[in-house]
Amino acid sequence: GQNIDQPTEMTATEGAIVQINCTYQTSGFNGLFWYQQHAGEAPTFLSYNVLDGLEEKGRFSSFLSRSKGYSYLLLKELQMKDSASYLCAVKDSNYQLIWGAGTKLIIKP
Amino acid sequence: GAVVSQHPSWVICKSGTSVKIECRSLDFQATTMFWYRQFPKQSLMLMATSNEGSKATYEQGVEKDKFLINHASLTLSTLTVTSAHPEDSSFYICSARDFGAGDGYNEQFFGPGTRLTVL
Numbered sequence: 001g002q003n004i005d006q007p008t009e010m011t012a013t014e015g016a017i018v019q020i021n022c023t024y025q026t027s028g029f030n031g032l033f034w035y036q037q038h039a040g041e042a043p044t045f046l047s048y049n050v051l052d053g054l055e056e057k058g059r060f061s062s063f064l065s066r067s068k069g070y071s072y073l074l075l076k077e078l079q080m081k082d083s084a085s086y087l088c089a090v091k092d093s094n095y096q097l098i099w100g101a102g103t104k105l106i107i108k109p
Numbered sequence: 110g111a112v113v114s115q116h117p118s119w120v121i122c123k124s125g126t127s128v129k130i131e132c133r134s135l136d137f138q139a140t141t142m143f144w145y146r147q148f149p150k151q152s153l154m155l156m157a158t159s160n161e162g163s164k165a166t167y168e169q170g171v172e173k174d175k176f177l178i179n180h181a182s183l184t185l186s187t188l189t190v191t192s193a194h195p196e197d198s199s200f201y202i203c204s205a206r207d208f209g210a211g212d213g214y215n216e217q218f219f220g221p222g223t224r225l226t227v228l
Contacts, residue, residue, distance in 0.1 A: 040200075040222075040224070041221065041222065042202050042219040042220055042221050042222045043153070043202075043219050044219070045218075087152065087153070096155070097143075097155070097217070099152045099153045099154075099155075100152060101151065101152040102152055104150075
């Protein structure tokens with residue numbers, strides 16, 4: 001079966017750095033996405049990785065290792081507005097998005 | 110950027126009635142639209158993939174006679190929840206694929222979601 005694992009919940013302090021991990025086992029791989037979802041809202045796109053390595057975009061960076069089936073999302077200089085759920089999704093061989101359950105990130109002052 | 114709208118944003122209905130949710134791509138043509146359902150504190154669950162001008166493809170376990178999907182044009186797809194029951198109460202989200210974009214980068218754009226409550 002296809003499976004995406006990420007921690008259920010994480011807590012971090014405002015101004016700090018947090019890393020949210022995602023491991024996946026899917027039938028084929030055509031890219032990995034990170035989305036941010038605030039409570040009661042639809043997901044919004046954060047990043048996309050299809051090749052190994054680190055993609056940096058402002059305060060957010062995303063890393064991919066295809067051989068390890070592993071990705072992480074790194075958030076720097078955390079702000080209170082970063083409190084949200086972060087969803088990892090993998091596009092499989094059929095170009096279907098397989099979603100993780102999401103990681104709820106709680107930011108404390 | 111590409112914008113997807115959903116209407117209504119929330120709806121409350123009585124058990125046994127039908128509810129229609131619209132998903133529109135406002136500034137691009139969407140050959141493919143996706144319908145998701147999300148229960149509280151759970152991940153997105155793909156219900157069906159809707160292609161313009163053809164029948165929708167439903168995921169395993171999703172009743173096609175209960176969740177009617179129509180993708181009549183390149184900018185509009187509708188989801189009708191027929192004979193709704195309280196267990197159908199959920200957050201329904203659509204996304205649309207940009208006809209002009211190739212597979213790979215963020216070619217799926219999400220609507221704001223519709224919260225359905227069935228009494």
